[in-house]
Amino acid sequence: MSLHMRKHLRSLLVCLKTKRGKQALKFDTATMPVIVLLKKPSAGNQPDIIPISQISSGKNHGHHSVEGRVVHKGPLVSSSNYHFILKGVIEEDNSKPEEKSSINIIMMGMLAKEFSQAVNIGDLVVASGFMVGKSPTARQDKRHVCNLMLSGDKALIHVCRHSPCDLPPPGQAEMKKPSPPPVVLTTPKYTYVKLRDLKAGQVFNVYGVVLFFKQPFKSRGTDFFSSLKITDQSEQKIRCTLFCSRMESHPQIFQSGDIVRLHRVKAQSFNDSLTLINTFGFSALTFDGTMDADTEPRSSSKTFHFTEEDRRTVTELRSWAASRNLVSQDLSIRLANAQPKMYFNLTCQLLAKAPIDATCTLLRVWDGTQCPHALLKVTVDANIIEGITSFSEEREKLIANVLVFDNHVQSTEHLKPGDFLRIFNVRAIPGSIKRPGLSSNQVEQSHHLSFHLHGGTTYGRGIRILPDNCPDVQELRRIMDVVHESIEINQPEVNDSVLWHAWNTPPQSPNKVNEASVGFTTERTCGHGLQPVSVSELKVCKPGGYHHVKAQLRSYEPLRLHRALKLFCSKCKSMQDVPDNRLVTKVFSDASNGASGLSNSPPWSLSGKVHLPGYLQAGGEGRTLNVHLSAQLVSEGRTKELIFLSGCTPDEACHLAATYANVIPVRPLPGDQLDFLDLTVPFLFRGSKRFYGCKQCSKGAVVREPKADGDKVLDEQNIAEVFGIQLLKFVMLLTFYLQDASGMLKVFLLREAEDFFNVSADEAATQQEAQDRITRTLNYFCPPEGRTSKRPWLDFCLAAYRTNADNNHQDYYQITNTRTREL
């Protein structure tokens, strides 16, 4: 490839990139509508190229493309319907005069814009995914009687630059650089109408909250069909009937309450009410309807138009829907709550699938919870199972067999083990049902549940794969991780593993181990006269209030207990992880490298050097650090109360904290000022304790001379106050998964964690003994080597609450008025 050609292509691609950036549109190079190629695509990679003369409006050109050289390129025109339109003409090379070998091409939408920027007159292009229409200008321009219309997802234009002669001669390379669009474009603006204002026969763009939906399914015709009912602030409920040849072009609705944006839908009267039907150029975006959820749209198209105003519309619809309690009946439940005869939506992970017969497929799924009812066991020949064929006994208890019938068998074909699914309108069927094709040696149980997805699409029956970024999937993964870990720990063969021992540093004092062998229990300290309820009863209680339960601790997280420690800001109420030691070391080291060490000292300080012995450094010969002392404290003989260190490591700060009451790592600023290191790391070392400040609430914190009036002791409180630092407090946060015969319940241990363990978070942060007590307690409640029967039954008092931000009516529970007692 010649140099000027490379240059030209580079400038072309750069231009595409920057232009896109300005439009703030989503692009994926894989589906970029205009693709610049160095070679013509090989025959296998694109539809058949047919001669332009063979184009006819009566033919199906769905699999055809045409090739031609661009002989005319019109201006890019802004259009209210399609955002942009551009007309061009392509002509076949070596064309015969008697053939109609030049044809008008009309590009719409982003394709037009891309074409305008990327393609020049003289370029050879291959167009595919076009519609064929009658050319209204055929008489005048003497070109082909048809024109090619390119818009939407399928439309594609390849620009072929396969030989140097396609490129401009060297001298013209600069001139041929794509110029800005020849028309001044206004920002395209879509207008949306409220559902009450729809008029029959007209095409609209609308927003709506989904009240009901059916997954797209193959119609008897050529398209996938999906149906939904939406509403908006105008209180009108409107049904939508959508036909798209591609499954992905349908709105990707995961649950009722999702919000859809539909472009180019036509209002039609059907059965005395208006229905919306998609028309040419239809596109859909879908948003999570949950308040405060991400406003990232779900779309199969990479080139949708999405503005801040859209974001606002979504937010408004969300809060409106929340205030109207529109989607109160959430049919999604966990296996733990499945009851006989229930219809429900199951969000789960597929572990294995197996064809039973032509009308039935078995899906083996789990959602991390255990169904309280005995489940149907299905015996299937291992070699027809796709996915994991056998599970441990513990794992098997968590797996549900879902039998999928008739039309849904087809939609299981593309499912892969590991996929996260939502199965809509599953039915829990009690008792034993004979199924065709199943061997007779299946275990019959008197009271078992089986799960069926019946044929048909009533009530939105169907299966959908949920993408990884879906919040429900993330939640599921998290639960599964915990359950998975807890199952692994319960496996005897894993019990001795290095991992397990690594998590549990052996208790420091052997005496404590003996004490621990006696065990622990919990007791409630509240005066509530409440009768304990079962976990499943508790879940159906009205929100709020206190509840007593008797349950076993099935698992907890974090399993690595040091991660239960958090830093809490009492001012902004934020909670953060304690920074990892490697991160702390890096911040210290960056600060040392950035400091020259030669700056002047603040006027209030006495500066000097301190020598540290070599054993602190690996193989080092000792280090000399820059130190600053408060002149006033020194004059009062209180030299050992406070020292500022610059260029030190965290270990060195710790080491000096044995000699000096307060050690503050600093870095010199230009001039004679000192500054704190990044507030990610401790700003103060006192004895074995490290103190952190809130980044958010400590803006404007400065190192200044500490005031130590009279004999006032300098501690973390008054040091933080003097410097303007908002001190963070250690807290503990654990999640317990409590279980009784009726189900599993996730509860938090936060506010009263210190009372619960009878250990302060500060102690847990620094003292081995405190850490041991927590570890021993949890090991007793949830024995790593133990089976369910070994877990003691524990009494809890729980406070139930709903957070304001949450609109999916998820209840949360926190352990309160409960403490552990040594037996």
Next chain:
DNA sequence: GCTTAGGGTTCG
């Protein structure tokens, strides 16, 4: 080529 389906529980 211009339909397909147009919500309201099941064969198993």
